[in-house]
Amino acid sequence: MSTINEIPLAAQAMKRPTAVTKQLLKRSSAARRERSAKVKMVLGAFLTAIVVLPIVLAQVLPLPDVDAQNITSRFLPPLSGGHLFGTDQLGRDILSRVLHGGQVSLTIGVLAVVISGVVGVVLGALAGFFGGWVDAVVSRLIEAQLSLPLLMMLLLVVALFGPSIPVITFVIAIAQWPEPARLTRSLVLVEREKPYVQAAKVLGLPQITTLVKHIIPNVINQVIVVVLLLLATAVLMESALSFLGAGPQRPFATWGRIISDGQDFLTTSWWIVTLPGAVIAILVVGVNLLADGLRDRVRRRKETTA
Amino acid sequence: MLTYVAKRLSQSLLTIFLTVSTVFVLIRMAPGDPAYALAGPLASTGDLEKIRTSMGLNEPLFTQYGIFLKELAAGNIGKSYSFQAPALDVVLGRLPNTIFLAVLAILLAIVVAIPLGVWMAKRADTKRELGVNVLTIAGQSMPDFWIGIMLLTLFAVVFPIFPSSGFTSWSGVVLPVATIAILQIALVSRMVRREVGSNLAAPYLTVARARGTGEQKLTWAYAMRNSSIPILTTLGTRFAGMLNGVVVVEVVFNWPGLGSLVVRALETRDYPLIQATVLVTSVLAVGVQLLIDLCYPLLDPRVRLGKVSVA
Numbered sequence: 001m002s003t004i005n006e007i008p009l010a011a012q013a014m015k016r017p018t019a020v021t022k023q024l025l026k027r028s029s030a031a032r033r034e035r036s037a038k039v040k041m042v043l044g045a046f047l048t049a050i051v052v053l054p055i056v057l058a059q060v061l062p063l064p065d066v067d068a069q070n071i072t073s074r075f076l077p078p079l080s081g082g083h084l085f086g087t088d089q090l091g092r093d094i095l096s097r098v099l100h101g102g103q104v105s106l107t108i109g110v111l112a113v114v115i116s117g118v119v120g121v122v123l124g125a126l127a128g129f130f131g132g133w134v135d136a137v138v139s140r141l142i143e144a145q146l147s148l149p150l151l152m153m154l155l156l157v158v159a160l161f162g163p164s165i166p167v168i169t170f171v172i173a174i175a176q177w178p179e180p181a182r183l184t185r186s187l188v189l190v191e192r193e194k195p196y197v198q199a200a201k202v203l204g205l206p207q208i209t210t211l212v213k214h215i216i217p218n219v220i221n222q223v224i225v226v227v228l229l230l231l232a233t234a235v236l237m238e239s240a241l242s243f244l245g246a247g248p249q250r251p252f253a254t255w256g257r258i259i260s261d262g263q264d265f266l267t268t269s270w271w272i273v274t275l276p277g278a279v280i281a282i283l284v285v286g287v288n289l290l291a292d293g294l295r296d297r298v299r300r301r302k303e304t305t306a
Numbered sequence: 307m308l309t310y311v312a313k314r315l316s317q318s319l320l321t322i323f324l325t326v327s328t329v330f331v332l333i334r335m336a337p338g339d340p341a342y343a344l345a346g347p348l349a350s351t352g353d354l355e356k357i358r359t360s361m362g363l364n365e366p367l368f369t370q371y372g373i374f375l376k377e378l379a380a381g382n383i384g385k386s387y388s389f390q391a392p393a394l395d396v397v398l399g400r401l402p403n404t405i406f407l408a409v410l411a412i413l414l415a416i417v418v419a420i421p422l423g424v425w426m427a428k429r430a431d432t433k434r435e436l437g438v439n440v441l442t443i444a445g446q447s448m449p450d451f452w453i454g455i456m457l458l459t460l461f462a463v464v465f466p467i468f469p470s471s472g473f474t475s476w477s478g479v480v481l482p483v484a485t486i487a488i489l490q491i492a493l494v495s496r497m498v499r500r501e502v503g504s505n506l507a508a509p510y511l512t513v514a515r516a517r518g519t520g521e522q523k524l525t526w527a528y529a530m531r532n533s534s535i536p537i538l539t540t541l542g543t544r545f546a547g548m549l550n551g552v553v554v555v556e557v558v559f560n561w562p563g564l565g566s567l568v569v570r571a572l573e574t575r576d577y578p579l580i581q582a583t584v585l586v587t588s589v590l591a592v593g594v595q596l597l598i599d600l601c602y603p604l605l606d607p608r609v610r611l612g613k614v615s616v617a
Contacts, residue, residue, distance in 0.1 A: 029430075029431065032431040032432070033430075033431050035431070036431045036435075036436045036439070039436060040436075040439075040440070043440070140317065140320055141324075143317055143321070144317070144320060144321040144324050144325075146543050146546070147318075147321055147542075147543060147546050147591055147592055147595045148321065148325060148546055148588050148591060148592070149546045149547070149549035149550050149553075149587045149588065149590075149591050150546070150550065151549075151550035151553060151554075152550075152553070152568060152580065152583045152584040152587050152588075153325075153328065153329075153584050153588075155568060155572055155580060156329070156332060156577075156580045156581065156584050157332060158572075159571075159572055159575060159577065159580055160332055160333065160335075160336035160577070161336060161337070162337075232447065236447075236449055239449050239451075240449065240450070240451065240550075240554050243449070243451045243554065243557070244554065244557060244568070244569055244572065245569060245572055245573060246572055256449075256451075259449075259451065259452060259455070260451075263455060263558075266455065266458075266459055266463065267459075267463050270459060273452070273455050273456075273459075274456065274459075277448070277449060277452035277455070277456070280448075280449050280452065281444070281447055281448040281449070281452070284447035284448070284449075285443060285444050285447040285448075288443045288446065288447050289440065289443055292443060
């Protein structure tokens with residue numbers, strides 16, 4: 001951003017006539033790309049924050065108890081009787097349930113993404129750096145997993161091992177490792193050929209040190225952005241699992257279950273399904289926009305420094 | 307060409323083999339007696355004993371695996387206890403309905419997403435494109451079951467244009483297909499934008515433009531043609547992901563496909579049925595991908611001549 005503003009100033013200072021006006025620079029494709037990346041990032045950060053902050057603060061906020069049932073105040077529409085999002089079929093406050101459900105979803109999502117990110121980076125880096133049979137094994141595994149409709153397998157795991165939070169976290173982590181692994185592998189493949197790796201070799205650095213201390217730090221930024229995108233997918237996956245009845249069981253209120261329970265009352269009480277779904281959508285749109293904008297930016301920085 | 311086909315074929319077989327092995331390991335690893343899991347809650351001790359001998363559960367693990375593979379090859383996945391019928395038959399009976407939805411949705415997605423993606427690539431980073439771009443991000447961010455419920459409320463309850471569930475008439479197809487297609491349109495159009503965009507910026511296109519080739523030809527015959535292979539690859543890998551979505555959406559619309567089957571299996575802990583669903587959908591997805599992979603050589607002569615390896 002700064003370079004774009006500086007050029008005309010520098011030109012003015014030197015009093016050199018130039019045909020490059022500020023307007024032209026503003027219309028250049030680089031500036032336009034920069035602007036749309038920025039719009040995406042700001043909008044994304046805003047949308048993420050309006051969902052994540054209340055979820056994190058759910059215990060502190062003055063909300064009715066998650067499980068407090070009140071038969072007299074069933075099916076209250078939004079904005080009535082002190083219920084911002086209304087109440088459900090048992091008179092429970094929907095906002096409170098959505099926020100507490102969000103804590104479960106976000107915990108599962110973040111843990112799963114961290115696990116799959118670490119596994120993916122380690123396996124991808126090993127495959128890209130050492131090649132040979134390590135690469136063959138990892139690549140075949142990635143290909144195999146990507147071509148499978150994993151949801152059924154995940155449902156089988158949950159059915160066999162029980163829908164506890166660790167099982168669901170593990171299941172989502174396993175579903176997601178190929179994405180960061182594939183990216184890390186392809187980035188390391190490029191990085192491996194660069195002169196500094198040769199230099200490290202000549203200096204007698206052990207291969208593993210070169211990989212961990214020099215190659216991985218150079219590629220990690222791009223991988224982290226993709227891992228952020230995975231967080232969005234993880235939240236969606238968790239909500240789909242709980243919608244199908246394979247999510248964390250009661251007493252946890254989960255997003256998917258709030259929606260699947262509310263489905264029966266759709267015709268009379270639209271808000272039970274609509275509002276929780278809208279919250280999921282806002283969060284995931286926010287994370288996706290943020291990651292998309294960041295990715296544009298990280299990529300460009302890489303291009304200009306390379 | 308031959309090495310290419312052999313390579314794809316062996317990868318497909320490997321994938322199926324890994325799936326089968328994972329299912330075997332999972333069922334043996336699960337807490338409790340696998341015979342009990344496979345026989346269901348209503349089984350008598352005699353039934354349990356019968357299953358134990360037929361699965362070889364008293365044999366060493368390696369022999370068990372052999373027996374498992376042999377049974378599988380004979381198409382014997384076990385008996386679904388909620389349907390009281392062979393699990394494989396139950397799943398295969400429902401499969402055509404799922405495939406029908408999936409095919410319609412992918413056709414709709416392609417018809418909409420390719421022109422949309424090309425438009426986005428040509429107008430990249432203008433205000434209008436940014437708006438559409440954000441919309442496609444929103445499209446891939448909404449939970450598919452939620453989109454389904456929303457469309458259902460709008461077009462079957464508030465404005466009763468379409469029936470709300472089941473496969474009773476052609477108009478009942480519209481909402482489920484639209485639901486699945488929304489996500490796919492968002493994903494595919496973004497991919498088309500990326501691929502076509504990079505081809506539009508390639509030097510060969512500037513050369514062609516300098517030589518006076520028309521814009522339409524530049525876009526469709528040059529950029530699109532060169533983007534078609536990566537797009538097709540991704541469509542192949544996406545098919546598996548789409549099947550996941552189809553299953554979830556089927557549940558919303560009470561569609562008589564695999565989705566409602568798998569949810570019922572989950573509720574009744576009908577392991578043979580889930581196992582059959584896993585295997586059948588995996589074979590389907592791998593088969594579709596293999597089919598698409600085998601189409602490459604038609605599009606890209608480099609693959610035909612074995613000059614380039616497509617990952």
